Amino acid sequence: xxxxxxxxxxxxxxxxxxxxxxxxxxxxxxxxxxxxxxxxxxxxxxxxxxxxxxxxxxxxxxxxxxxxxxxxxxxxxxxxxxxxxxxxxxxxxxxxxxxxxxxxxxxxxxxxxxxxxxxxxxxxxxxxxxxxxxxxxxxxxxxxxxxxxxxxxxxxxxxxxxxxxxxxxxxxxxxxxxxxxxxxxxxxxxxxxxxxxxxxxxxxxxxxxxxxxxxxxxxxxxxxxxxxxxxxxxxxxxxxxxxxxxxxxxxxxxxxxxxxxxxxxxxxxxxxxxxxxxxxxxxxxxxxxxxxxxxxxxxxxxxxxxxxxxxxxxxxxxxxxxxxxxxxxxxxxxxxxxxxxxxxxxxxxxxxxxxx
Amino acid sequence: xxxxxxxxxxxxxxxxxxxxxxxxxxxxxxxxxxxxxxxxxxxxxxxxxxxxxxxxxxxxxxxxxxxxxxxxxxxxxxxxxxxxxxxxxxxxxxxxxxxxxxxxxxxxxxxxxxxxxxxxxxxxxxxxxxxxxxxxxxxxxxxxxxxxxxxxxxxxxxxxxxxxxxxxxxxxxxxxxxxxxxxxxxxxxxxxxxxxxxxxxxxxxxxxxxxxxxxxxxxxxxxxxxxxxxxxxxxxxxxxxxxxxxxxxxxxxxxxxxxxxxxxxxxxxxxxxxxxxxxxxxxxxxxxxxxxxxxxxxxxxxxxxxxxxxxxxxxxxxxxxxxxxxxxxxxxxxxxxxxxxxxxxxxxxxxxxxxx
Numbered sequence: 001x002x003x004x005x006x007x008x009x010x011x012x013x014x015x016x017x018x019x020x021x022x023x024x025x026x027x028x029x030x031x032x033x034x035x036x037x038x039x040x041x042x043x044x045x046x047x048x049x050x051x052x053x054x055x056x057x058x059x060x061x062x063x064x065x066x067x068x069x070x071x072x073x074x075x076x077x078x079x080x081x082x083x084x085x086x087x088x089x090x091x092x093x094x095x096x097x098x099x100x101x102x103x104x105x106x107x108x109x110x111x112x113x114x115x116x117x118x119x120x121x122x123x124x125x126x127x128x129x130x131x132x133x134x135x136x137x138x139x140x141x142x143x144x145x146x147x148x149x150x151x152x153x154x155x156x157x158x159x160x161x162x163x164x165x166x167x168x169x170x171x172x173x174x175x176x177x178x179x180x181x182x183x184x185x186x187x188x189x190x191x192x193x194x195x196x197x198x199x200x201x202x203x204x205x206x207x208x209x210x211x212x213x214x215x216x217x218x219x220x221x222x223x224x225x226x227x228x229x230x231x232x233x234x235x236x237x238x239x240x241x242x243x244x245x246x247x248x249x250x251x252x253x254x255x256x257x258x259x260x261x262x263x264x265x266x267x268x269x270x271x272x273x274x275x276x277x278x279x280x281x282x283x284x285x286x287x288x289x290x291x292x293x294x295x296x297x298x299x300x301x302x303x304x305x306x307x308x309x310x311x312x313x314x315x316x317x318x319x320x321x322x323x324x325x326x327x328x329x330x331x332x333x334x335x336x337x338x339x340x341x342x343x344x345x346x347x348x349x350x351x352x353x354x355x356x
Numbered sequence: 357x358x359x360x361x362x363x364x365x366x367x368x369x370x371x372x373x374x375x376x377x378x379x380x381x382x383x384x385x386x387x388x389x390x391x392x393x394x395x396x397x398x399x400x401x402x403x404x405x406x407x408x409x410x411x412x413x414x415x416x417x418x419x420x421x422x423x424x425x426x427x428x429x430x431x432x433x434x435x436x437x438x439x440x441x442x443x444x445x446x447x448x449x450x451x452x453x454x455x456x457x458x459x460x461x462x463x464x465x466x467x468x469x470x471x472x473x474x475x476x477x478x479x480x481x482x483x484x485x486x487x488x489x490x491x492x493x494x495x496x497x498x499x500x501x502x503x504x505x506x507x508x509x510x511x512x513x514x515x516x517x518x519x520x521x522x523x524x525x526x527x528x529x530x531x532x533x534x535x536x537x538x539x540x541x542x543x544x545x546x547x548x549x550x551x552x553x554x555x556x557x558x559x560x561x562x563x564x565x566x567x568x569x570x571x572x573x574x575x576x577x578x579x580x581x582x583x584x585x586x587x588x589x590x591x592x593x594x595x596x597x598x599x600x601x602x603x604x605x606x607x608x609x610x611x612x613x614x615x616x617x618x619x620x621x622x623x624x625x626x627x628x629x630x631x632x633x634x635x636x637x638x639x640x641x642x643x644x645x646x647x648x649x650x651x652x653x654x655x656x657x658x659x660x661x662x663x664x665x666x667x668x669x670x671x672x673x674x675x676x677x678x679x680x681x682x683x684x685x686x687x688x689x690x691x692x693x694x695x696x697x698x699x700x701x702x703x704x705x706x707x708x709x710x711x712x
Contacts, residue, residue: 041707041709044647044707045647045684114558114559114560115560115561116560116561116562123645123684123709133560133561134557134558134559134560136558163554163557163558165554165555165558169554169555170558172555173551173555173556173558174558176544176547176548176551176555177548177551177555177556177558177559177560177563178560178562178563180544180547181544181562181563181566181567182562182620183599183602183619184540184544184566184599185566185623186619186620186622186623186624186626187595187598187599187602187619187623188532188536188537188540188595188623188626189622189623189624189626189627189630190598190619190622190623190625190626191532191536191591191594191595191598191626192532192533192626192629192630193622193623193625193626193627193628193629194626195529195532195533197629198519198521198525199521199525199528199529199532199533200529200533200629200630200631201490201519201631202470202490202492202519202521202526202529202530202533203470203490203533203630203631204470204471204472204489204490204533204534205471205489206472206534206537206538206568206569207533207534207537207630208630209565209566209568209569210537210540210541210565210566210568210569211537211623211626211627211630212562212565212566213562213565213566214620214623214624214626214627215623215624215627216620216623216624217620218616218617218618218620218621218624219617221616221617221620222616222617222620225606225616226606226616229606229607230606230607232606233603233606233607235547236599236602236603236606237603238547239543239544239547239599240596240599240600240603242543242546242547243539243540243543243592243595243596243599244596246539246543246592247589247592247593247596250581250582250585250586250588250589250592251585251586251589260574260577260578260581260582261574261575261577261578262574263539263542263543263546264538264542264570264572264573264574264577264578265574266542266545266546266549267541267542267543267544267545267546267567267570267571267572268542268545268570268571268572268574269546269549270542270544270545270546270547270548270549270550270567270570271545271549271567271570271571272549273548273549273556274545274548274556274559274563274564274567275556275557275559295668296663296666296667296668296669297663299659299662299663299669299672300656300659300660300662300663301663302659303655303656303658303659303660304656304659304660305656306652306655306656307652307653307655307656307657310652311652312651312652313652313655315674316655316672316673316674316685317672317673317674329672
């Protein structure tokens with residue numbers, strides 16, 4: 001069954017990104033969002049049009065965990081959506097809560113697109129947020145086939161890879177793959193935050209990667225961790241136990257070489273088991289670096305020149321040199337325009353180079 | 357004192373990258389490496405020429421922690437290097453060991469470029485590996501001024517930011533910022549590696565980031581962790597304690613909402629204290645987002661307008677939605693010009709918003 005019109009309840013990061021992805025595939029998207037600022041931004045991004053009593057083939061409830069049951073009830077009572085799904089990252093408890101609250105569980109299929117960013121809100125939305133990412137579907141015995149099909153089609157239209165699994169197994173896996181890492185990332189960043197500034201200056205890229213998740217929204221994550229508390233507690237307890245073993249080894253000054261290489265090797269093996277990033281199509285852009293002076297109008301001069309050469313800029317990155325009167329700008333353009341851009345820039349007197 | 361000729365002992369990732377960076381700056385680089393394959397590769401990459409009895413202004417010993425003292429002794433006995441430094445990521449113990457072994461500590465300055473990759477060896481070397489990264493120097497009371505100056509110049513020639521700190525404070529900071537994160541990354545990856553394949557398919561980008569370090573070399577990291585065992589054990593014990601508190605909260609089913617948001621918020625705060633990448637000085641820019649159409653000339657129109665308002669753009673970031681007709685651009689400007697820019701943009705008809 002094709003989805004020709006989809007309703008999105010909640011125009012935050014996930015809802016707005018779904019809207020953008022669906023509209024790109026020609027689907028009519030109608031949006032409902034309580035926060036007028038979020039709604040305005042989502043509409044400005046063309047993530048959909050306001051939902052004004054339209055019937056939809058499927059509605060996706062893209063609100064924080066604590067709000068799902070309420071929004072689902074409202075939606076189902078309106079009778080506007082043939083089927084519905086959600087996007088929350090905890091599944092077993094919310095499914096039980098929805099059933100207990102009197103939701104129609106035959107037309108609802110639990111869903112969880114495993115994609116996100118540290119930044120939330122429509123502001124951070126991207127049409128390709130789900131491209132090549134898993135989109136978990138957790139139908140139960142009472143879920144109707146129509147709801148499963150619609151939720152699967154939704155995931156596929158967003159470019160994601162639908163994966164079916166039970167709510168319980170989902171929650172166990174997510175405790176290890178997402179919820180505990182979030183907690184650890186936050187604890188490590190908090191620990192670093194207590195270092196004096198002179199020590200903090202020693203931070204490297206490894207720490208930034210490990211703590212990227214620490215930028216996440218506290219309210220949202222408190223809800224997620226609480227909703228999956230049993231599984232998270234169990235995964236965290238296992239980690240704490242393993243960590244305690246390592247600490248004991250390290251603290252034993254008589255032991256000349258504790259078996260730390262085994263711990264690192266076990267990590268190698270675990271990492272090697274992670275599935276390949278499937279379905280992601282790497283960009284084949286040409287990247288050209290340009291040296292620019294740090295003064296008003298310099299970027300305008302550059303971009304005006306590039307526009308005159310009729311070259312579309314796909315991406316821009318700035319690299320700053322501390323205290324330097326110039327910076328480096330990296331322009332990404334279609335692969336076949338790279339040489340063109342480089343020649344134009346050099347002829348026009350810019351210092352430019354091909355990035356590899 | 358300029359460095360006109362530098363000796364590099366050990367042509368792995370760090371040594372070869374130093375060679376490449378120095379040669380790019382016109383320095384004569386001579387290499388010594390026990391492994392003939394590594395040496396051949398480093399020479400092929402033009403990281404330097406074979407070290408054949410040449411006297412050098414400075415020599416950098418770029419070998420694993422356990423090999424530093426031996427190589428330093430050999431180097432100093434040869435009398436070929438005026439001063440020397442190393443690159444190991446643990447400092448206090450190795451400095452003591454070097455002194456105990458009879459190394460000349462007046463001409464040696466401890467060093468640690470905080471840069472690396474999961475891949476080791478000359479094959480992974482890059483001339484820009486150290487660009488904009490901290491390069492820690494740990495002189496002690498007995499370190500001569502000439503050695504400190506030479507090591508500082510070395511760091512600067514490699515494009516890094518020299519930071520001076522005592523060996524002890526270095527090791528305390530690195531336990532938190534590097535060694536414990538490595539351990540945790542490995543433990544999390546190992547834990548995930550025990551999941552059945554169907555569950556592992558749910559893995560997302562967040563987990564990949566947190567466990568990127570898990571690909572590190574077990575032998576090298578066992579040496580590093582062992583060399584800093586006291587500090588790592590202490591940081592790990594603190595983390596285990598905090599984790600145990602969270603587990604206790606989560607496991608307490610009577611507590612409807614454990615204070616998890618505080619844990620996440622503390623992580624937010626810690627992350628916010630990390631220095632900016634470029635200059636390691638936190639920028640106090642105002643950030644303004646603008647919605648732009650994906651077509652030639654649109655960026656030129658925007659930057660021309662901003663230049664006309666006489667506002668200097670400090671940084672630019674583009675967020676792309678692949679295949680979407682719109683993108684978002686984030687402009688960073690001086691803090692006091694943020695409101696100004698926002699008003700100008702809105703008056704001129706752009707959809708703009710303040711980034712927080």
